[in-house]
Amino acid sequence: MALIGKIVLFIVGAFVFQVALSGFSRKVIARIQKRRGPVFWQNFYDIGKLFFKKTSISHGFIFDFGVWMAFGGTVATLLFVPVGPYSVFPGQTNFIVIIYLLAIGSLGMAMSAVGSANPFASIGISRALTQMFGYDVPFALTVVIMIYVHRTSQVAKLAAVQSDIGWHLWVMPLSALVAFIALMAMLGKKPFDTPIAPAEIASGPLVEYSGKYLGMLMVQHEFATFVEVGLFVNLFLGGGSTLLIYLVKYIIVYLLTVIISALMARFRVEQTVAFFWKWPLVLVFIQALIIIGIGIR
Amino acid sequence: MSTLIFIGLAASLLIYAAARLSRPLGALLLMLLSGAGVAALILSWGKGFTETLPLGNGLELTFSLSTFNWPFLLLGAFVLFIVSLFAVNALKEMEHGASFLALLTLIGVSVMGVFGAYDFLTLFIFFELMTWTSFFLVSMGKTGAKKAALIYAFMSMIAAYLMISAIMMIAQYTGSFSYSDFMGMYEAMPSGIRTTVVIFFLAAALIKGGIYPVHFWLRSAHGDAPHVFSPVLSGLLVKYGYYSAFLFLLFFPVMVATKAGITQVTSTDGPNFILAFIGGLSIMAGTVAAILQSDAKKLVAFSSVSHGGYVILALAYGTNMAVAGGLAHIWVHVLTALGMFLSMGAVAYRTGTTDMDEMGGLIKNMPVTFTVYLIAIISVAGIPPLAGFVSKWMIIQALAANGSYILAFMAFFGSIGSFMYVFRPLATIFLGQRPHKFKDVREVPFFMQLAMLIVTLLTILLGIMPYYLLKPFTRIQEFIGMVPVKIGFSTVYSALTQLDMMLIFLVFGGGFLLALVIFLLFSKPTKVEQHEVYTSGEIAPEISTTPEIYHFSKGYYRSFGRLFSRWPSVEAWYHKGAAYISQFFEIIEQSLFKQSINGFIWLAVVVMAVLMAVRWF
Numbered sequence: 054m055a056l057i058g059k060i061v062l063f064i065v066g067a068f069v070f071q072v073a074l075s076g077f078s079r080k081v082i083a084r085i086q087k088r089r090g091p092v093f094w095q096n097f098y099d100i101g102k103l104f105f106k107k108t109s110i111s112h113g114f115i116f117d118f119g120v121w122m123a124f125g126g127t128v129a130t131l132l133f134v135p136v137g138p139y140s141v142f143p144g145q146t147n148f149i150v151i152i153y154l155l156a157i158g159s160l161g162m163a164m165s166a167v168g169s170a171n172p173f174a175s176i177g178i179s180r181a182l183t184q185m186f187g188y189d190v191p192f193a194l195t196v197v198i199m200i201y202v203h204r205t206s207q208v209a210k211l212a213a214v215q216s217d218i219g220w221h222l223w224v225m226p227l228s229a230l231v232a233f234i235a236l237m238a239m240l241g242k243k244p245f246d247t248p249i250a251p252a253e254i255a256s257g258p259l260v261e262y263s264g265k266y267l268g269m270l271m272v273q274h275e276f277a278t279f280v281e282v283g284l285f286v287n288l289f290l291g292g293g294s295t296l297l298i299y300l301v302k303y304i305i306v307y308l309l310t311v312i313i314s315a316l317m318a319r320f321r322v323e324q325t326v327a328f329f330w331k332w333p334l335v336l337v338f339i340q341a342l343i344i345i346g347i348g349i350r
Numbered sequence: 351m352s353t354l355i356f357i358g359l360a361a362s363l364l365i366y367a368a369a370r371l372s373r374p375l376g377a378l379l380l381m382l383l384s385g386a387g388v389a390a391l392i393l394s395w396g397k398g399f400t401e402t403l404p405l406g407n408g409l410e411l412t413f414s415l416s417t418f419n420w421p422f423l424l425l426g427a428f429v430l431f432i433v434s435l436f437a438v439n440a441l442k443e444m445e446h447g448a449s450f451l452a453l454l455t456l457i458g459v460s461v462m463g464v465f466g467a468y469d470f471l472t473l474f475i476f477f478e479l480m481t482w483t484s485f486f487l488v489s490m491g492k493t494g495a496k497k498a499a500l501i502y503a504f505m506s507m508i509a510a511y512l513m514i515s516a517i518m519m520i521a522q523y524t525g526s527f528s529y530s531d532f533m534g535m536y537e538a539m540p541s542g543i544r545t546t547v548v549i550f551f552l553a554a555a556l557i558k559g560g561i562y563p564v565h566f567w568l569r570s571a572h573g574d575a576p577h578v579f580s581p582v583l584s585g586l587l588v589k590y591g592y593y594s595a596f597l598f599l600l601f602f603p604v605m606v607a608t609k610a611g612i613t614q615v616t617s618t619d620g621p622n623f624i625l626a627f628i629g630g631l632s633i634m635a636g637t638v639a640a641i642l643q644s645d646a647k648k649l650v651a652f653s654s655v656s657h658g659g660y661v662i663l664a665l666a667y668g669t670n671m672a673v674a675g676g677l678a679h680i681w682v683h684v685l686t687a688l689g690m691f692l693s694m695g696a697v698a699y700r701t702g703t704t705d706m707d708e709m710g711g712l713i714k715n716m717p718v719t720f721t722v723y724l725i726a727i728i729s730v731a732g733i734p735p736l737a738g739f740v741s742k743w744m745i746i747q748a749l750a751a752n753g754s755y756i757l758a759f760m761a762f763f764g765s766i767g768s769f770m771y772v773f774r775p776l777a778t779i780f781l782g783q784r785p786h787k788f789k790d791v792r793e794v795p796f797f798m799q800l801a802m803l804i805v806t807l808l809t810i811l812l813g814i815m816p817y818y819l820l821k822p823f824t825r826i827q828e829f830i831g832m833v834p835v836k837i838g839f840s841t842v843y844s845a846l847t848q849l850d851m852m853l854i855f856l857v858f859g860g861g862f863l864l865a866l867v868i869f870l871l872f873s874k875p876t877k878v879e880q881h882e883v884y885t886s887g888e889i890a891p892e893i894s895t896t897p898e899i900y901h902f903s904k905g906y907y908r909s910f911g912r913l914f915s916r917w918p919s920v921e922a923w924y925h926k927g928a929a930y931i932s933q934f935f936e937i938i939e940q941s942l943f944k945q946s947i948n949g950f951i952w953l954a955v956v957v958m959a960v961l962m963a964v965r966w967f
Contacts, residue, residue: 104872111875112883115713115720115781121869125862132857142857147847149743150734150854156769157733157858163773164724167781170711171883175782182770183910189766194759201753206846260884265872269865323909334759341755
C-alpha cells in the first residue's frame, strides 16, 4: 500500500512540478525575446483543454497503441529515477535500465507517429533516431567512467557518493560538459531540434496528433524531461540530500538549457551526429584518460 | 548419438520421398523429428555420455553430450523445429522443395556432428557436411543466389583449409584428434605451434561466424538465400563459427588457467584483447552497414554481423560476467534472428519482395507478422523487459566493471545504432502509406504464424525469467571451472548492481495500463483513411498522398549515409583485389588455354611431374 502511495506521489509530483516549470520556461523565453509570455500555469490549461476536446483523430490501432506504449514506458522509467533522497524501488535505480527503458517510450512514440502515414512524421522520426545515435554514445560513456570509478551502476549510489568527493561537475568537468550538451539534444532543445523543426517539417512526429493523443504525448514529454534532467542532476550535481535542494538544482539546470536554446539556431541532422562524434566523444576519452591517470581526487 | 546420425541420414531420404508426394508432409516429418530432438534434449538435462563410432583403419569418430554442448545442441534442434514448422506452408511454391527439405535434414545431422563432436576430425567432417549442404540450399534462392552461393563456398573453403591445417598440426603433435588429449598437452606444446593452431582455428571460426572483416559473404548469402533458409543461416549456421571460437578461445585457455588456480581470465592478455577489438569493430561496421541497407534481408544480415561481434567481444573479454553474457547472447540472437528473418520471409511470401522502399502500411494486412517483428526488434535493440536486454546488460556490466572504455564505446555504439536499423523495416514495411498494389495482401497461413509466435513467446518469457536463459550457461561456467554468475529466478547480480527483470516488466505493464485507462476515460476518436493527413496546406503532387506516390521513406537514413560517403569500404577493397587477381589469371588463361588443347596437356604434365617428385623424394 505504501508502495502504491509512493508511486502515485511520484507520478503526480513529477507532473505538477515539471508542467509548472515548463510553463514558467515559456515565460523566460518570452522575456528573452522581449515578449510578455503566458502565465506559468498555461501548460496545465493546454493539457486539460486537449484531454477534454470532443474530437480527436485516430489513424488506426498502431497509432493508439504506440501512444500507450510511449506513455507507459516513460511512466515506468520515471519510477526508477531517484528524486533527492527518495526512490520508489531502492536498490533498483540501475543506470542502464533507465536509459534503455526510456527508449521504449521513444520507440512507442516513433511507431505511433510513423503509423499515422504522414510524410512529415516519418522524416521527423528518422531524424530523431539519427540524432539519438549521435548523443547517446558519448553520454553513456560519461556514465561508464563513473560506474568504473565508483564500482556501482546504481544512480542513487552514484549521487550519494558525491557528498564525499565533491560534485562530478568539478571532479569530471569534461564529462559534465559533454553530458550537458547531450542533455540539450535529449530534450530536443535548439540547436538540436531537427526532429521537431516546426517551420520546416510541421513539428515532425507530432504533426498528426490532436485532442487527447496530443495531451498524452505532452504529458509523456514532460515525464521524459523529468527523467533526463533528473539523471543529470543525480549524476553530476550530487542529487539532493533533501527534496528542496534537488528541485532547486533541477530548476537551474532546466532553465539553463532553456536559455541557451533560446539563443541558438538549428543544426542539420548529420551535422548533429558529426558534432557529437567529434568533440564530445574526444572530450569523453580525454576525461577517461585523466581519470585513469590521476584517479579520482 | 551415432545411431541418431544414421537415423538422420535415412530420414533425409525418407523426407525427400515424402516431400515428393506432398511438401507439407515432408516438412511435418522434419518438424516431428527435430521436435523429438528438442524434447529429448530437454529431458536429458544434466545427463551426459561419450561414445565412439569406429571407421576402420584406426580412425574413429567420437561424440559426446555434456553440459558444455547441451545448449548448442538444443539450439540446433530448436531452429530446425521452428523453420520446418514455418516450411509446412512456406515451401508450396518453391522450385526444389523436396530436395530443400532433404538437405535441411542433413543440416540437422551436421548439427549433431559439429556440436556433439568430441574430437577434431568429427568436428571437421560435419563442418564440411554443413558447408556443402548449405551451398546447395543457398543457391536455391532468388536471382543473385548462384553467385552468393559461390562466394559462400569460397569463403567456407578458406575456412576449411585453415581448420584442417590447424587440426593436422594438432594431430601431428598429440598423435590423436581427441579434445582431451589436446587439452592435456596444450601447455606442453611449443608456443609457436600453439599460436599457429589457435590463430588458424580462430580465423576459420571468424569466417564461419561472419565477423568483420571477413563478413561479406553474409550479405549476399543471407540476402539472396531462399526465405525459408535465411533463418537457418543466421540462426544456426553462423553459430557453428561462434561455437568453434568458444571452444578454442575459451575452453582451452580457461582449462589452462583454472589448472593454475585462476578463476577469471581477463582481456589484459594481449591476444584476447585483439580479438575483443575485432569483435568490437564487427559491431560498429555491422551497425553502420545495416543502417544503410535498403533490402530488408540484407539489413538483418548485417545485424547478424553486429551481433556476432558482441558474442566474440564478450567471449574474448573473458570475465565470468562477459562469458555468461556472450553465451546468452548466442541464444538471444537465435531468437531474434529467427523472429526477424521469419517475419521478413512471411512478408516476402505474400508480397514477393524484400525491398523496403517498395512496401508500406502492411500492418493492416499482416498484424501477426508485425507483432512478431516488433517483439524481435525490441529484443534486438536490447530494450527491457525482453531477452535481448539481459545479455547486453551483462556484457556492458562486464566492460564497465573493468573500465574498458573503448570496448564499452563499441558496445554502446552497436546498441544505440541498432535502434536505427531495426526501426527502418518497421517504418517502411509495416507502417506508413500502403501502396495500392498491396491492398489485398493476406496474413500468412496458420503454420507460419505458429512458428513465428513460438519464437515471440520465448523471447518474452526468457526476458522476464532470465533464470531459464542463463542457467545452462552458468552450468557451463561451473563445468569449466569458472566462477558462475549469480542468478535468481528473475534477477541477475553483477559486481556493480542487480537487475530484476520481473520488476521491470511489472512496472512497465502498470504504466501501460495507466496509459490505457487515461486513454479510455476521454472521448472516442474518429477513425480516418490513410490519405487524410496534414500536408501543411500543400497540394503539390510530391507532398499529397496519391495512390501512386505513396512512399515517403525511400532512402530513410540518407542524411546519415552522407556522413560515411567518403569512408573506405572493406568490400570495395576485396572487389579491387578480386579484379587484379582475375586480370592476372586472365594472362595465364590467354597464354595457356585459349589457343589450343596443348595448354591443358602442358599443365597436366607439370602437375604430374610435381606430384611424382613430391611422392618420390
